Amino acid sequence: MTGYSRAQGSDDRRRWVWEARSVNGRNLEIRCRVPQGFERLENPARTAVGGRVKRGNVSLTLTIASERQSKPLSINRTLLAELGALVEEVRRTTGAAAPSADGLLRVRGVIEEEEDSAESEEALAKLDKALQSTLDEALKSLVAARAAEGKALTGVIEGHVAEIESLCVRAAERAQTQMGTVRQRFQGQLAELLERVPALSEERFAQEVALLVGKADVREELDRLTAHIAQARSLLADARADNPVGRKFDFLCQEFNREANTLCSKSADIELTRIGIDLKGAVERMREQVQNVE
Numbered sequence: 001m002t003g004y005s006r007a008q009g010s011d012d013r014r015r016w017v018w019e020a021r022s023v024n025g026r027n028l029e030i031r032c033r034v035p036q037g038f039e040r041l042e043n044p045a046r047t048a049v050g051g052r053v054k055r056g057n058v059s060l061t062l063t064i065a066s067e068r069q070s071k072p073l074s075i076n077r078t079l080l081a082e083l084g085a086l087v088e089e090v091r092r093t094t095g096a097a098a099p100s101a102d103g104l105l106r107v108r109g110v111i112e113e114e115e116d117s118a119e120s121e122e123a124l125a126k127l128d129k130a131l132q133s134t135l136d137e138a139l140k141s142l143v144a145a146r147a148a149e150g151k152a153l154t155g156v157i158e159g160h161v162a163e164i165e166s167l168c169v170r171a172a173e174r175a176q177t178q179m180g181t182v183r184q185r186f187q188g189q190l191a192e193l194l195e196r197v198p199a200l201s202e203e204r205f206a207q208e209v210a211l212l213v214g215k216a217d218v219r220e221e222l223d224r225l226t227a228h229i230a231q232a233r234s235l236l237a238d239a240r241a242d243n244p245v246g247r248k249f250d251f252l253c254q255e256f257n258r259e260a261n262t263l264c265s266k267s268a269d270i271e272l273t274r275i276g277i278d279l280k281g282a283v284e285r286m287r288e289q290v291q292n293v294e
Helices: 039-050 077-093 101-105 121-177 179-194 202-218 220-239 248-266 268-291
Strands: 003-011 014-023 028-033 056-066 074-075 110-111
Touching: 003 121, 014 101, 014 121, 028 039, 039 056, 039 121, 056 121, 077 101, 121 220, 121 268, 220 248, 248 268
Parallel strands: 028 056
Antiparallel strands: 003 014, 014 056, 074 110
């Protein structure tokens, strides 16, 4: 979801530049910086972003420069008079030397640039339309940059899905070979249950047997992992069709991780446990890339 774009425009009085930046983010957050006097553009700009982007942190910056080389200067006589009175009061009470004229003129706000005459509503509407048109160009370029990154990420995520699928196949094969170990352990625990004094009730005995069997069976986790892999490939197909899938994929990664954790906890074989740990690592690597998906 990273990207950068820049678009510029101008009229007979000024030049402007819109810059749009996007970085990864779980939700959509929009920051908009415009020059003083153009705050009216913030809400339309946010709406424009929300119509094109669904996820990420997006920053918009508008810079406007006048085509005139310089503006006439004027003195803020009211402020200068107030400063003069304050200086005189300080001089009388403290005996400090009075500041020079150039010192007073350097005070912020004393010398001002004369503003251009106010523009008509029609002129302002025309300007706003031109600014929004330039913003639209910048957002189109930003979306194109994000889409290009998304296409590259699709291949990367496909690789992670293939790795997860390969690990699931290995886990299924290893789960079959571990049944001998599980059977021996089950027989020993079953003999221990039968030798207890006093003997367990039939109901309690059935519960203990069911618990032992359930702990050793990872077929349910493997079936769910297989279903998640199919769903991941379906989401990748949607991503190629330019549909937003980031949040769905993020949730799917959580489900992948949940099943991998359960697989490790149920494992009665060191090799199956190692496969489960590798599976968790592959899921985490995929999750990191999914954060970059729209």
